[in-house]
Amino acid sequence: DGGxxxxxxxxFRKEGQNVTLSCEQNLNHDAMYWYRxxxxxxxxLIYYSQIVNDFQKxxxxxxxxxxxxxxxxxxxxxxxxxxxxxxxxxxxxSSGLPWDYGYTFGSGTRLTVV
Amino acid sequence: xxxxxxxxxxxxVFEEAPVELRCNYSSSVSVYLFWYVxxxxxxxxLLLKYLSGSTLVESINGFEAExxxxxxxxxxxxxxxxxxxxxxxxxAVSQSNSPSGTYKxxxxxxxxxxxxx
Numbered sequence: 001d002g003g004x005x006x007x008x009x010x011x012f013r014k015e016g017q018n019v020t021l022s023c024e025q026n027l028n029h030d031a032m033y034w035y036r037x038x039x040x041x042x043x044x045l046i047y048y049s050q051i052v053n054d055f056q057k058x059x060x061x062x063x064x065x066x067x068x069x070x071x072x073x074x075x076x077x078x079x080x081x082x083x084x085x086x087x088x089x090x091x092x093x094s095s096g097l098p099w100d101y102g103y104t105f106g107s108g109t110r111l112t113v114v
Numbered sequence: 115x116x117x118x119x120x121x122x123x124x125x126x127v128f129e130e131a132p133v134e135l136r137c138n139y140s141s142s143v144s145v146y147l148f149w150y151v152x153x154x155x156x157x158x159x160l161l162l163k164y165l166s167g168s169t170l171v172e173s174i175n176g177f178e179a180e181x182x183x184x185x186x187x188x189x190x191x192x193x194x195x196x197x198x199x200x201x202x203x204x205x206a207v208s209q210s211n212s213p214s215g216t217y218k219x220x221x222x223x224x225x226x227x228x229x230x231x
Contacts (some may be wrong), residue, residue, distance in 0.1 A: 102148055
């Protein structure tokens with residue numbers, strides 16, 4: 001079945017460490033997105049990519065980095081510069097314009113700083 | 115700037131009772147509207163969407179939403195809820211006429227629906 005796979009499901013990070021969250025899709029979607037979800041704040045866009053080798057900052061990109069070397073993959077690195085990284089991270093993809101088709105979401109990665 | 119307001123953070127309702135989850139958006143220009151559902155520790159799933167045409171849209175599991183342009187609302191309703199409907203529901207809006215060719219997909223803060231036995 002087609003879908004989006006995020007790994008790991010749970011991730012613990014020590015302060016000062018960089019960590020990378022994986023997102024893979026087999027839907028042949030062009031666009032991919034990373035959102036951060038905090039209780040009571042909804043979803044906030046971190047980065048998005050509409051084509052391979054191109055990506056744009058979202059609303060809260062500081063302290064994060066991404067790459068898009070393959071259509072199927074859009075990994076997110078949470079760097080030590082991100083001061084409050086504990087959150088639920090969601091990856092999504094869309095086949096074209098999101099207002100036409102909506103998003104397909106992965107099941108998320110819960111990151112905790114210890 | 116475009117914004118989406120979900121007025122209720124939590125809505126408790128008894129099983130088989132009707133429910134309405136409210137959503138208002140700020141823009142008066144053309145928008146596309148969505149409702150997503152999130153079960154615990156999972157991603158979001160598209161529930162229904164309004165792009166154009168009939169202002170009443172329905173999902174396969176009995177939810178419906180009505181686009182009201184004059185009130186800039188897109189409330190979600192279900193005439194009779196089940197325990198399995200317990201989840202968090204997010205309203206989202208996307209604006210269609212971004213001059214730069216990019217887009218912004220704005221989510222509300224979510225409404226937690228708790229169905230009681």
